[in-house]
Amino acid sequence: MSTIEPGIRLSDLRGDTRRLRTERVVRGVLLGGAVLSIVISALIVLSLVREAWTFITQVEWASLWTTGWFPRRGLYDVKTLLVGSILVTAIAMAVAVPVGLGAAVYLAEYASGRVRRVLKPALEILAGIPSVVLGFFALTWISPQVVQRLHGDASLFNLAAAGIGVGILTVPLVASISEDAMRSVPLALREASAGMGARKVTTTVSVVIPAAVSGLVAAFIVAVSRAIGETMVVAIAAGATGGSQFTTNVFKPGQTMTAGMAAQAAGTDAVRGQALTFQSLFFVGLLLFLITLGLNLVADRYVRRVRQKY
Amino acid sequence: MATLSTPAAGAAAGAEVVRARLTGGKADVRGRVFQLALVGCLGLALVVLAVLLVDVITGGWEVLSQRLGDFLSGRLSSRPARAGISQGLAGSFWIAVFVVCLAFPIGIAAAIYLEEYAPRSRLTRVIDVNIRNLAGVPSVVYGILGFAVFVKALGSLTGGRTIMAAGITLAVLVLPIVIITAAEAIRAVPDSIREAGFGVGATRWEVVRGHVLPYAAPGILTGTVLALARALGEAAPLLLVGAVTGFLGSDFAIFDTNQVRERFTAMPMVIFNWAQQPRDEFRALTAAAIVVLLVVVLLANSAAILLRNRYEKKRG
C-alpha cells in the first residue's frame, strides 16, 4: 500500500554535473591532442605531394635517366640518388648489424648484472650523439684514418666514410631492439636447452636467436629505415653539395636522397636553375617518405611481437 | 677429489665436476671464441665512442681552455679568433622552449587519451599506427613540412625563416617520440591503482590526474628529456627552414621575445657550417662547439637514463 521511497535515485548515481563537464572537456582536449598526429601526417603528405605533383606532371621523362643528379641543369637522374642511398645504407648495415647484434647478444645472454648496468648506458650515450657530430667525425677521422688507409686513392669526401658514420649512429638502435627481442624469449626455452646438455653458445645460437628472429628482423628494418633517412652525416662527409654524377664507387664523393634534399634547400624557393629545380626537392622527399613509410609499416608488424610486457 | 671444506666451496667444486662430466671434459673452445667475439663487438662500439670523444675533446681543447668565456659569448664571425657560439646557444635555447611548451603538453595529452580514454576502435588503431610511422619519418622530411607550412603558409604568423618556425617544426618532429614514451609509461601503471580510484567514485580524469600521472611521472619525464635531447641535436630541419649559414647580425638576448620572429641559427647549424671550412682554426672551433653541444645533450641523456634506472629499480 505505501510505496517504498527509494533512498537513492538514478540521478544520484550520475554524479556531480560540474565534475562530469570537466571530464568531458578534458576528454575533448586530450582527443584533440591525439587527432593532431593525424593532422600532422596529412600536412606532411600534402606539402610533399603538392609540389611533387608539379614535378611529376611537368618533367621530361628523359631527364630522369641521365649521367647524374644535377637539378639545376634539369638532369634529374633519380637512380644516382637511389644508388647512393643504397650504398651508404649497405655499408652502414655492414657495420651496425654485426656490432649491434653482437653487443645485444652479449648484454642479453652473457653479461652479469653489474657489467650490464655499466655498459648498457654507455651504448645509450652513443645513441645520443647528434648526427652532425658523427658527420664531422666521419670527415676528419674516419675518412683519413680508415677509408684512405684501406684504399689509397680514395678522395677525402667519400660515400664509404659516410656509410661507416651512419653505421655507428645506428648501432645503438640495432642493439636496443635486438636485446629487447632476446630478453623476451622465455627462460624456459633456455633451460630446456641446457637441460638437454647444450652449451651456452649452442643455446644462444640455436635456440635463443631463432626464437627472437622476428624481433631481430624488426631491428634490422628499423635500422635500415633510420640509415636511409640520415642526412647530416652524408651532407658533411660525402662531399656532393651541388650535384653528383652517377657512381657506384664508394671511395669517391656521392649523393643520397637525403643529402640531395639538404643541398637544394636553404629555406627559400628562389633557386637558380631550370623551371623544376626546386620541385625536384619535393619529388625526392616524397620518394624518401614513401620508402621509409613502407619500411616502418613492415617493421611495426615485427616490433609488436617483441614489445616488452610489464 | 675436490676439497669439501665449506659448503660453498663444495658446491662449486661439485658443479665443476658435473659440468666436466656433462661436457665431456673438453674446454669449450667454440663457446669461448663466440663469447670473445661478442665482447669484441660491444667493445668495438665503445672504443669508437671513446675515439670520437677523445678526438673531439683534443681538437677543441685549445679553444675551450684558453678562451672559453669569449667562445661562449662570441658571435659568428669570419675571423676564427673572434668567433663564438652565443647565437647558436640562444637559438637552441629557443628551440628547447618551443619543444617544451608545444610538444610536451600536446604529446602527454595525446598519450593520456590513447591509454586511458580511447576505445578499442578503428580510429584508435589508425592513430596508433600513424604515430609509430611518424616516429620513423626522416628528419629532413619534417624539414620540408616546416618549410612548406611554417615558413611559407604560416609566414605571417612566424615571420618566415625564423626561430619560431624552426621551434614549431622541431616540436612537431619530436611529438611522436613524446607520445610513444609517455604512453608506455602510462601503460606501466598497474590497474589496481586506477581501480582503487574508481572504487571511491572518482571520474576518470580525477584518477588520471591524481594517481596515474604521478605514478607514471618519472617514466614520462625520462621520455621527454630524451626527446628534448634529440631536438637539440637535429640539423636537417634547420637547414630546410632557413637557418642563416653566413653571418648573423643579431645579438640574441635570451629573454627578448622579439627575436623569435627573426632569422636565426642554432648549435647544430653552427657546427655544420664550421665543419665545412677547411681552415685548421675552424676545425678547432667545430670541435669546441661539438663539445659544448655534447655536454648539453649527454647530460640530458644521462639524467634521463639515471632516472629510468632508479625508477625501474623502485618498481622492481
Place this chain on the structure above:
Amino acid sequence: MRRSLALLLPLLLLAAACGDGEDSGSAGGSDSGDEAVSGEVNITGSSTVEPISTSVAELFQEDNGDVTVNVDGPGTGDGFQLFCNGEADITDASRPIEEEEATACQQSGVEYIELKVAFDGISVLTNPANEDVSCLMFADLYALVGPESEGVDNWSDAAALAGELGSTTDLPDAGLDITAPGEESGTYDSFIELALGDIAEERVAAGAITEDQAETTRPDYQASGDDNVIIEGIEGSDTSLGWVGFAFAEEAGDQVKELEVDGGDGCVAPSADTISDGSYPLSRPLFVYVNKAKAESNAAIAAYVDFYLSDEGISSVEEVGYVALPDDQFSETTTAWEDRTTGTREGTE
C-alpha cells in the same frame, strides 16, 4: 595544475612574440647622420663576395649596435632570384646582372643600384702533389671542362681536343677529378665567360656545339656553391682540377696549387698585381646590388652602404684578400651611390 600551467605558457609566449614582433625589422625611423640607426639589413648572393660583406658588416655593427645585418652566401644566381623577389635588401654578385635577371627585377618592380666594389681573379687549382701540370692554356681548360668533354676522366684524354684548339701543353696520364662551382655560383659564370667563352663561340661557328651548350661546362663533376668544399675537394685528390676565387685560393695556401693561366700572352700566375693590371687573364669585377626603394625607406641599409664605401669599410676588400679598385673606377661607384643611379652599366641589356 601543472598541466594547465604548461598549456598557458606557450600561449603567453606566442602572444608576447606576436605582439612585439611588428616592430622588428621595419624601418628604423631615425634620421640618417650621427644618430644611432636601427633596423635590419638582409644581404644575400655570391659566396665569393660574402667574406667582404661579412667583414664590413662586423665592422659596421661595432659602431651601430642597433642594426642587425644578416649575410648569406647561396650563390650569385640564387642571390639575384631572392633579390628580384624582394626577399633581400642587398645582393652580392661576382658577375654583372644578366638580362634575364634584369627583366625579372623589372617585372617585379625592383629597381637596383649597381656598385662595383672590388676586383677578383679566378684561380685554377690542382693538388700540390700534382707536379706534372703548372700552366694551362684556354684551349686546355676548354678541352678538360668544356661542354664537349663529358665523360673525360683522364687528363691525357683531353689532349686531342686541346691540340686541335691550338694547345701545346703536355697533359699527364692521370685521373681527372673535378671539383668546381656549380650553376648557382657567379664564379661558374665568370669562368665560362673568361676562359671558355671565346673558344666556345668558335666551336658554335664550326658547328661542333649549340648556342645553349656554349654557355655551360660539362655537367658531370662534383659541383658546389661553397668554395670551402671545393678547396677540400681539391685537397682530397692527387690529380684534381677546379677553380675558385683568388682570395679563397690564397687563403687555402699550401692546401692547393694555383696554376698559371695562358690567355694568349704566355703563362701568368695570379697575384694582386697581375689581377689589378689585367695581365692575369681570369680577372673579374665584384659587385654589390642595392634595392633602391628599400634603401630609401630603411635608413639602416643606406647607412650600411655608406659605411661599405667609406675608407674604413672598403679596406675590408684588401684585408680579406681581394684587389681594390683603381681610384677612377671607385669614384664611379661612389658617384653612382650618391646619385642613386639605377640600371646596369656592366651587365647585358
